[in-house]
Amino acid sequence: MDGFSGILLRITTIAKNTLIESLRQRVLLVLLLFGVGLTVASFYFTQFTFEDEFRFLKDIGSASISITGLLVAMIGAAQLIPAEIERRTIYTVLSKPVGRFEFLLGKYLGLFSLLTIMLVLMSMMFACVLLVKETVEVREVMVQASSGVPSEQQLEMINDIKAQSRDEGVFQALILIWMRLALVAGIAVTLSTMATSTVFIVFTTLVIYFIGHLQATAREVWLEQGTGGVFETSLLAVVSLLIPDFQSYSIIDEILAGNSVSWNYVFEIAGYSVCYAAIILAIGGLIFKEREL
Amino acid sequence: MKPVGLVILVLLIWGGVKLPWERRIGDERSDIVYGSEIPMSFELRETLGQELSFAALGGFRALAANYLWIKVTQAWEDQVWTRVRARADMAVTLQPRTLFFWENGAWHMAWNASVSVVKYAEEDKSEERKQFESRKWIDAGIDMLERGIRANPEKYGLYLRMAELYWQRLEDYEMSAKYYRMALERPGAPTYTDRFIGYALEKAGKYEESLAHWESLAAAPNFEERMQSHQQKVGENIEKLKQIIANGGPLEVDDSQKPTNAPAS
Numbered sequence: 001m002d003g004f005s006g007i008l009l010r011i012t013t014i015a016k017n018t019l020i021e022s023l024r025q026r027v028l029l030v031l032l033l034f035g036v037g038l039t040v041a042s043f044y045f046t047q048f049t050f051e052d053e054f055r056f057l058k059d060i061g062s063a064s065i066s067i068t069g070l071l072v073a074m075i076g077a078a079q080l081i082p083a084e085i086e087r088r089t090i091y092t093v094l095s096k097p098v099g100r101f102e103f104l105l106g107k108y109l110g111l112f113s114l115l116t117i118m119l120v121l122m123s124m125m126f127a128c129v130l131l132v133k134e135t136v137e138v139r140e141v142m143v144q145a146s147s148g149v150p151s152e153q154q155l156e157m158i159n160d161i162k163a164q165s166r167d168e169g170v171f172q173a174l175i176l177i178w179m180r181l182a183l184v185a186g187i188a189v190t191l192s193t194m195a196t197s198t199v200f201i202v203f204t205t206l207v208i209y210f211i212g213h214l215q216a217t218a219r220e221v222w223l224e225q226g227t228g229g230v231f232e233t234s235l236l237a238v239v240s241l242l243i244p245d246f247q248s249y250s251i252i253d254e255i256l257a258g259n260s261v262s263w264n265y266v267f268e269i270a271g272y273s274v275c276y277a278a279i280i281l282a283i284g285g286l287i288f289k290e291r292e293l
Numbered sequence: 294m295k296p297v298g299l300v301i302l303v304l305l306i307w308g309g310v311k312l313p314w315e316r317r318i319g320d321e322r323s324d325i326v327y328g329s330e331i332p333m334s335f336e337l338r339e340t341l342g343q344e345l346s347f348a349a350l351g352g353f354r355a356l357a358a359n360y361l362w363i364k365v366t367q368a369w370e371d372q373v374w375t376r377v378r379a380r381a382d383m384a385v386t387l388q389p390r391t392l393f394f395w396e397n398g399a400w401h402m403a404w405n406a407s408v409s410v411v412k413y414a415e416e417d418k419s420e421e422r423k424q425f426e427s428r429k430w431i432d433a434g435i436d437m438l439e440r441g442i443r444a445n446p447e448k449y450g451l452y453l454r455m456a457e458l459y460w461q462r463l464e465d466y467e468m469s470a471k472y473y474r475m476a477l478e479r480p481g482a483p484t485y486t487d488r489f490i491g492y493a494l495e496k497a498g499k500y501e502e503s504l505a506h507w508e509s510l511a512a513a514p515n516f517e518e519r520m521q522s523h524q525q526k527v528g529e530n531i532e533k534l535k536q537i538i539a540n541g542g543p544l545e546v547d548d549s550q551k552p553t554n555a556p557a558s
Contacts (some may be wrong), residue, residue, distance in 0.1 A: 063353050180352075240312060241305075241312075245318075247319070247352075250322070252352075253388065254322075286296050
């Protein structure tokens with residue numbers, strides 16, 4: 001089959017196979033269970049706070065999703081191409097009329113689907129945790145209501161509880177977490193086109209992730225405070241050119257703290273993440289095309 | 294063109310797009326957080342220790358701040374107030390836009406610590422010394438709320454807490470009224486704020502101002518909606534204040550007028 005539909009079919013077939021293979025991997029399933037467990041365990045931590053329990057739940061729940069997602073993205077991506085080379089299955093696939101870029105994109109989309117499924121499952125668990133908490137809190141308020149009819153103040157409290165548990169900011173935060181995972185997966189997949197060691201890919205992705213977070217601090221110290229010399233400024237320029245500014249996603253914490261952030265801003269960061277992932281994969285495709293297998 | 298050259302070209306073109314885009318996203322973020330976002334400074338990293346720095350650097354500031362808050366709670370249970378203050382300070386540095394840390398950090402200092410240093414002081418400590426230490430903790434609470442207000446000027450919550458602090462801890466009702474007013478100017482302030490301005494002014498001895506406040510409330514077009522079940526109380530207060538002014542002196546202070554929304558000690 002030729003043309004665009006042929007390319008699309010080949011990419012989706014590879015993506016489907018990658019997803020099925022990933023779902024069979026016990027490590028990733030264990031990580032998912034760990035994440036779900038951590039989200040549910042956030043209930044335990046609320047006993048350390050007598051106020052603002054929903055914010056505590058949201059912080060821990062979103063962090064559980066992020067940490068699990070990052071581990072799945074890095075470990076999953078690191079195994080994509082090196083494992084195919086090790087098992088020699090890559091030669092069978094590439095001997096067919098499948099372009100290397102199609103192969104890479106299919107692999108990435110398979111991993112991205114896995115991350116999406118994982119995020120949806122964990123978000124559902126997260127929503128359940130918030131709803132259970134809401135039910136418990138509302139029941140506590142109702143118990144205090146004489147003759148079962150809540151007073152004006154108690155109604156205000158119930159509305160406040162519902163507003164906290166059904167906060168649209170949680171959706172914004174989940175979208176941004178999803179986009180951050182898509183970008184990290186893109187970086188790890190690109191690194192897997194040039195490396196053979198899983199450990200190397202995971203480690204390097206982690207280093208890039210931390211440098212991406214540190215960029216803003218380095219900029220502040222070296223450029224804005226003027227303490228950086230020529231070397232520091234050049235280093236920062238190279239880093240800024242190569243590595244995404246992960247500090248952009250720190251707005252997740254602001255959203256979960258109850259600060260209002262517009263959907264336009266969320267979509268702008270989402271757009272940035274999609275463009276960055278596309279560019280980084282294009283670079284990965286160019287590298288993979290030249291790689292000797 | 295060779296692939297290496299092509300990769301470099303793609304990177305350069307993307308860099309030209311990416312950098313201004315990131316700067317714009319960063320600027321918008323600064324607007325959202327009112328410029329209160331504090332980058333992960335080297336000084337803070339030294340204070341936080343390795344594990345928490347790792348979490349905070351990895352984009353998990355909220356998680357690190359919550360962990361610190363658990364430590365604050367432990368220090369509170371142990372009544373080690375200097376540790377409560379140090380950890381609460383770290384939590385607010387990590388999450389300056391979360392009111393919870395400011396409010397409760399200030400509450401620990403201005404209420405819990407300041408009472409504790411008097412109530413559980415060593416027997417040989419003089420009353421003067423106890424009061425001095427107590428006042429120091431109240432000032433620490435005020436300082437925390439002032440910093441919190443600077444980081445969150447558009448939210449009513451910390452103004453309200455400051456009003457309660459001046460009322461309950463320092464009995465400075467004039468300052469309390471001032472902060473209730475400031476809270477009321479912010480969106481979402483609870484309906485009782487309006488009434489507490491009147492009560493605070495009365496307790497401060499500013500009867501004419503208090504009367505003017507209650508009368509302005511009664512004359513407001515949305516009086517019924519704002520006062521709800523307290524409409525009768527407004528009329529009673531107006532009458533009472535008119536009497537006080539006519540008598541040229543204060544009447545007995547009604548204890549039931551104290552704010553009831555303050556955190557329990």
